[in-house]
Amino acid sequence: MIEINNLVKHYGDKKAVNDISFTVNDDEVLGFLGPNGAGKSTTMNIITGYLSSTSGTVKVNGHDILEEPELAKKDIGYLPELPPLYLDMTVLEYLNFICDLKQVKRSERKEQLAKIIAMVKIVDVADRLIGNLSKGYKQRVGIAQALVGNPSILILDEPTVGLDPNQIIEIRKLIRTLAKDHSVIISSHILSEIQEVCDRVVIINKGRVAAIDTISDLSRRLSGSSKLLLSFKGDAKKGINAVRAIPGVSDCKIRISDQDIHESEVTIQSDLATDVRTSIFYAMSKNNLPILEFRSLDPTLEEIFLSITGS
Amino acid sequence: MFAVFKREFLSYFRSPVGYVAIALFSFLSGYIFINNFSSGSVNIASEVISMRSFFVVIVPIITMGSFAEDKKRGTEILYYTTPVDLFSVVFGKFLAAFALYMIMFVNIIVHMIVTKSCNGIVGIGDWGSIIVFFFLAALFISIGLLASAITDSQIISAIACFIIIIFIQLISTISALVGNTISAFLAVIGVSSESANSIGTAIVNGMNWLDPFTKTADFRYGVFSVSPLIFCVSFAIVFMFLTFRILEKKRWAKS
Amino acid sequence: MSSNKKSANKSSGDNRQKYLKLYSVGTVLILLVIVFASNILFENILGKHLTFDLSLSNQNSLTKESSDFIASLPADANFRIVGLMDKPTSLNNSPMRYIVPLLDDYASKSNGRISVEYVNPETYPSILRELDPQNIYDLSSDKFAVCYQGRIITVEPYDCFTYDSSYSQQGYMVPTANAVEYTFTNAIANLASGITAKAYFVTGLQTDESVQLKHVLSSLGMEAEDLPVSNGFAIPDDCDLLILNNPQTDIPEPVEIALGEYIDKGGDFIVVLSFYNNVTESYSRLNNVLNKMNLNVDSYVLRENDPHYALDTTGFASLIHSTDGYKEFASTDSFRASYARPVRAYDNPFSYITTEPVMTTSSTATAVIVDPDNGISEFENENTYNVVMYSTYTGMTNPPQCFVFGTSDFTSDSYLSSYGYNDANVQFIRNCIKKVTGLNEYNNVFVYTKPLDDYSIDSAKVTSTNVSVMTVVFMVVIPLALVIVAVIIYNKRKNL
Incomplete structure (x- = not known):
């Protein structure tokens, strides 16, 4: 369990982290979401003891990271944004070094390493030089490093960044396996990634917590303003008027209107309570405006912030 | 500490650095030894003292990567986020470099055996200069570590280390220069020549006090003294402590 | 969260940073203070008690040779050693640390025969007049004067050591041997013996500097003076030994004539030649003089072909051996020689001339002609060559005597300063000087210089x-x- 209270970090006059508080429960996967530069990495670096906060406290399983750093760090496995790999060592040499650093007992070492290597699927590359591995394998070695010493808490900073889609799927699978018996914090700026693996989400923006919620609550709040994209053949104005007439539609705006081929694209904003999609279909058909494309728009992270912060 | 020592020490032998440093040392010491040998008089102390002048090359080669490389590759984060004490990280790296020096020194032990087998003398003065060799090595390695901790570029760290060691080797020359310049300057701005001279002398003496070479010069004659050794060790500790503080600064510094 | 609480947080946050900074800088400063304080404490207060002289030869106490010699002096003898300086207090890193304690040892072991005092002539100028009323000795500040019955031998601290000429550290020479006791005991012995002898060095022929050789002479109680070559060249009557130390050019005619007359008067001399820079010089005039002693030096360089004798791959540096009559001259019978010219008996029929080989090569050496244009060519078949020879006249009183050396390794500054006064070559040249000057009967103290380092190795293995x-x-x-x-x-x- 991690308790974070009123965390502040100044870089000169700039506040990278401004009064963040949240708690991570045991065996929970917490998504840490925010755009680039929102303060995710800084917060994680403070939690793991790499940086000290300007003020505020971090308690890991009851141990303050500043006052009892050794006890607190024992419970944390950390994969920073840039995995801390020695490129001139083989995977096994490297993991053995991490065992030395984390003071894993000699008797347990062999068994533990075998387990970790199997779990993150790096058995075939165990004797290869880290510098010669692909990015996906390097990331896995990074995760293996975090797992050494059986920490109860895993902190993974952007674990899928820069990987190809197949590798991303594999890493996500791995994280889901790990989540069974670890508390996990994952940072990301991709919503879908967080949605897939996390129980709860902390969203931060400009160094502040924008929202803390479970995924289901968050989706419900997000669906408060559902957005649709509609493209059709015909006059844009006519279409907009037809859509606006439908009860429940709060707004309708032109995105693209091409007079030559006579095609238009509009975005529609509707109330939550009513599903306006059937009505729109009939209204368009009545007005003789053939629908070319009709789909709901996934909210972007920006929009989530906008909607959450209400501005 | 042992973890860091083991990794750093083995890493010298995973890359060519360690071998090249030892090869360089073997070649240079071999050259000096054979020169002495063919002239019919082998002075191990003289050889050891000559090898000291190569600190200026060998120490930067050994220490330049110690922290600079960690910073550049991002591996330093391991030392902050695992339950090791930062000072023991510094000390582990120090021991690794020092151990490499001890391995290099095997060359000179071989030379000593050859000398002994040719009825040459390996006397107390030789042992004295060997003791001094290791204490100075400790001092310079700690300086190299500090140079490595202030930057993330190996080249800059090597150059900084090189300059500091050169400065220490030339300290007696430099101090005389500085002392003369200052007393001349004081005389020009109207201080009486007597007090200008005494200020100059004080500066020269003050700077010379920092010279580990003159402090340890007597060892080669077999005159052993504890205080120069304390000087080397205590300043090695100071430099390691500074290195430790510089690493730790990263935690709280504003940028 | 109220705005009050926020600002409180902010200030406490800044405090934490300040505190960390203060702590960090503070600990460094405290450590520095502790380090400086403890170093100064150790150096100034405990330093002297924690310094141990473990040197093998006990630099700062008299050896048995000196003690025995002092004990043999007459009980009422009164030797006065005056240091023309304030008594040095800080002995670290100065040659004085080997001199001051040893002189104290002389004073304490001599039962009043030797007194040691320090008088600075800048503070008490009258001391110079007191010691040397006729102003005939070269007394000045920072020297030591050893005085006995009106005679004075001056000793410079710098001269009490031999130095490594090939290795100098940051401009100052590194001493290799401590000759303090050697210098002072010899000075006392020479004053006690009461005899004086004078050696003249012929200079002006690009001869070697002879600084070290003059020290050797001075330790034998001989004074040394230079005798420059000139048109009116004449050898003074008080000359007991004439030395030609490795001239690079042949002697001019006036010197040839003067030397011939010197031999006729029974003068003793030592000639040193070598084959290093002067490869085209054949020394015809000098050989004319040597022929009078039935000796001749040839213009070849000796090359040693026996690998047990050769000291380097060229064979131009090699070991040479003393002959039977000269085994007593040094503790060993093998000596180093390099770039040696062969010395041979000339075909002079006078039966009153006796020549003896003194040092010889192996039986497989060759003489080599070096032509600067065409390189080297062998001269004669493998043979035993003489590197040093001795010659004298028999059947007369006060006969002329001479040693002729084909190598400069017994007399040159660079050799003597590299190998020190204990080296076999130095022992040998000392005995040669004693033999030709007849000092043998008087001066029998031989004090070894103390090996700050005596690093000679078994030359047979080189x-x-x-x-x-x-x-x-x-x-x-x-x-x-x-x-x-x-x-x-x-x-x-x-x-x-």
Whole structure:
């Protein structure tokens, strides 16, 4: 369990982290979401003891990271944004070094390493030089490093960044396996990634917590303003008027209107309570405006912030 | 500490650095030894003292990567986020470099055996200069570590280390220069020549006090003294402590 | 969260940063203070008690030779050693640390025969007049004066050591041997014996500097003076020994004539030649003089072909051996010589001239002609050559005597300062000087210089084979093996 209270970090006059508080429960996967530069990495670096906060406290399983750093760090496995790999060592040499650093007992070492290597699927590359591995394998070695010493808490900073889609799927699978018996914090700026693996989400923006919620609550709040994209053949104005007439539609705006081929694209904003999609279909058909494309728009992270912060 | 020592020490032998440093040392010491040998008089102390002048090359080669490389590759984060004490990280790296020096020194032990087998003398003065060799090595390695901790570029760290060691080797020359310049300057701005001279002398003496070479010069004659050794060790500790503080600064510094 | 609480947080946050900074800088400062304080404490208060003289030869106490000699002096003798300086207090890093304590030892072991005092002539100028009323000795500040019955021998602290001429550290010479006791005991012995002898060095022929050789003479109680070559060249009557120390050019006619007359008067001399820079010089005039002693020096360089004798791969540096009559002259019978000219008996029929070989090569040496244009060519078949010879006239009182050296390794500054006064070559030249000047009967104290380092190794093992084997092993095999291992490991790991 991690308790974070009123965390502040100044870089000169700039506040990278401004009064963040949240708690991570045991065996929970917490998504840490925010755009680039929102303060995710800084917060994680403070939690793991790499940086000290300007003020505020971090308690890991009851141990303050500043006052009892050794006890607190024992419970944390950390994969920073840039995995801390020695490129001139083989995977096994490297993991053995991490065992030395984390003071894993000699008797347990062999068994533990075998387990970790199997779990993150790096058995075939165990004797290869880290510098010669692909990015996906390097990331896995990074995760293996975090797992050494059986920490109860895993902190993974952007674990899928820069990987190809197949590798991303594999890493996500791995994280889901790990989540069974670890508390996990994952940072990301991709919503879908967080949605897939996390129980709860902390969203931060400009160094502040924008929202803390479970995924289901968050989706419900997000669906408060559902957005649709509609493209059709015909006059844009006519279409907009037809859509606006439908009860429940709060707004309708032109995105693209091409007079030559006579095609238009509009975005529609509707109330939550009513599903306006059937009505729109009939209204368009009545007005003789053939629908070319009709789909709901996934909210972007920006929009989530906008909607959450209400501005 | 042992973890860091083991990794750093083995890493010298995973890359060519360690071998090249030892090869360089073997070649240079071999050259000096054979020169002495063919002239019919082998002075191990003289050889050891000559090898000291190569600190200026060998120490930067050994220490330049110690922290600079960690910073550049991002591996330093391991030392902050695992339950090791930062000072023991510094000390582990120090021991690794020092151990490499001890391995290099095997060359000179071989030379000593050859000398002994040719009825040459390996006397107390030789042992004295060997003791001094290791204490100075400790001092310079700690300086190299500090140079490595202030930057993330190996080249800059090597150059900084090189300059500091050169400065220490030339300290007696430099101090005389500085002392003369200052007393001349004081005389020009109207201080009486007597007090200008005494200020100059004080500066020269003050700077010379920092010279580990003159402090340890007597060892080669077999005159052993504890205080120069304390000087080397205590300043090695100071430099390691500074290195430790510089690493730790990263935690709280504003940028 | 109220705004009050926020601002409180902010200030406490800044405090934490300030505190950390203060702590960090503070601990560094405290450590520095502790380090400086403890170093100064150790150096100034405990330093002297924690300094141990473990040197083998006990630099600061008299050896048995000196003690016995002092004990043999008459009980009422009164030797006065005056240091023309304030008594040095800080002895660290100065040659005085070997001189002051040893002189104290002289004073305490002599039962009042020797007194030691320090008087600075800048503070008490009258001391110079008191010691040397006629102003005939070269007394000045920072020297030591050893005085006995009106005679004075001056000793400079710098001259009490031999120095490594090939290795100097930051401009000052590194001493190799401590000759303090050697210098002072010899000075006392020479004053006690009461005899004086004077050696003249012929200069002006690009001869060697002879600084070290003059020290050797002075330790034998001989004064030395230079005798420059000129048109009116004449050898003074008080000359007991004339030395021609490795002239690079032949002697001019006036010197040839003067030397001939000197021999007729029964004068003693030592001639040193070598074959290093002056390869085209044949010394015809000098040989004319030497022929009077039935000796001749040839214009070849000796090359040693026996690997047990050769000291380097060229064979131009080699070991030479003393002949039977001269085994007593040094503790060993093998000596180093380099770039030697052969010395031979000339075909002079006078039966009153006796020549003796003193030092010889192995039986497989060759004489080599060096032509600056065409390189080297062998001169004669393998044979035993003489490097040093002695000659005298028999059947007369006060006969002329001479030693002729074909190598400068017994007299040159560079050799003497590199190997120190204990070296076999130096022992040998000392005895040669004693033999020709007749000092033998008077001066029998031989005090060894103390090896600050005496690093000579068994010269029999310094063979060219050994040197080349070691060159290959130490400078080629070991470094190359390491580099190869580095390349192998690097390549192997690169492809892991």
